[in-house]
Amino acid sequence: MKKTLLLASAGILLGGMTVAQAQVTLLVSADTYLVNDFDADASLAHGTDTSMEIRSLRDRRMHILYFRFDLSGVTGDLSDATISLNATSSKKNGTVQFHGILDGALGGQGENWDESTLVYNNAAGFSPTYPGQYVATSDLSAILATVDMSDGAPGLYSTTATTTMDDFLAADTNGMVTFAALYTGPNGNARYVFSTKEADAALSAQLNLPYATAVPEPATVAFFLGGFSLLLVLYRRRSR
Numbered sequence: 287m288k289k290t291l292l293l294a295s296a297g298i299l300l301g302g303m304t305v306a307q308a309q310v311t312l313l314v315s316a317d318t319y320l321v322n323d324f325d326a327d328a329s330l331a332h333g334t335d336t337s338m339e340i341r342s343l344r345d346r347r348m349h350i351l352y353f354r355f356d357l358s359g360v361t362g363d364l365s366d367a368t369i370s371l372n373a374t375s376s377k378k379n380g381t382v383q384f385h386g387i388l389d390g391a392l393g394g395q396g397e398n399w400d401e402s403t404l405v406y407n408n409a410a411g412f413s414p415t416y417p418g419q420y421v422a423t424s425d426l427s428a429i430l431a432t433v434d435m436s437d438g439a440p441g442l443y444s445t446t447a448t449t450t451m452d453d454f455l456a457a458d459t460n461g462m463v464t465f466a467a468l469y470t471g472p473n474g475n476a477r478y479v480f481s482t483k484e485a486d487a488a489l490s491a492q493l494n495l496p497y498a499t500a501v502p503e504p505a506t507v508a509f510f511l512g513g514f515s516l517l518l519v520l521y522r523r524r525s526r
């Protein structure tokens with residue numbers, strides 16, 4: 287094998303490793319909604335449901351989306367991030383607002399939640415009880431982004447980039463980011479239903495990172511290094 291061919295082959299292998307990683311879209315690692323109804327209690331878990339919903343009928347019904355992304359496989363520039371949600375139905379025009387759970391919430395365990403047991407009463411960012419309402423704690427960030435919902439229109443809804451979202455993601459130290467999304471507009475029975483990963487991973491909430499880089503899986507690195515080693519062996523044999 288000629289040296290130029292070897293180098294070209296190695297270049298294609300190594301090039302493939304980096305080119306394929308531009309722009310990262312993360313799917314949720316956990317998703318649920320917190321329920322705090324007047325006529326039920328605030329300890330009902332919905333982490334295995336195929337849909338999650340935002341509801342707001344003040345003093346009667348408050349449902350809050352709660353979902354997490356795993357940033358451990360991502361590196362580089364996290365700016366201009368946006369969140370996308372797939373609505374299966376909507377009721378009422380309104381603005382959904384997204385908050386984050388701050389690093390270190392609940393003694394560092396606030397983001398390490400299990401979707402099969404997470405409920406309104408034990409979720410970081412919210413004070414327990416308060417039927418039909420919610421009360422934020424200091425673990426809940428300011429509004430990071432918003433999205434406007436259309437009355438009756440299903441489909442993909444995405445936030446736009448904000449500096450508050452940039453700052454929140456830049457401050458992450460544990461590789462986990464949890465968001466809470468809720469409706470706080472005029473009282474009037476807002477209800478928006480979204481897909482979860484249990485229904486279809488591709489239709490779950492997404493975190494879009496236009497400038498980030500995916501860290502290659504160890505298996506991928508091993509595959510490419512293995513290919514490179516094989517080329518070297520072949521080259522040396524031909525050179526003898």
Ligand SMILES: [Ca+2]
Pocket residue numbers: 316317318332333334335401482483484
């Ligand atoms: Ca879930």
Ligand SMILES: [Ca+2]
Pocket residue numbers: 388389397458459460461462463464
């Ligand atoms: Ca975090």
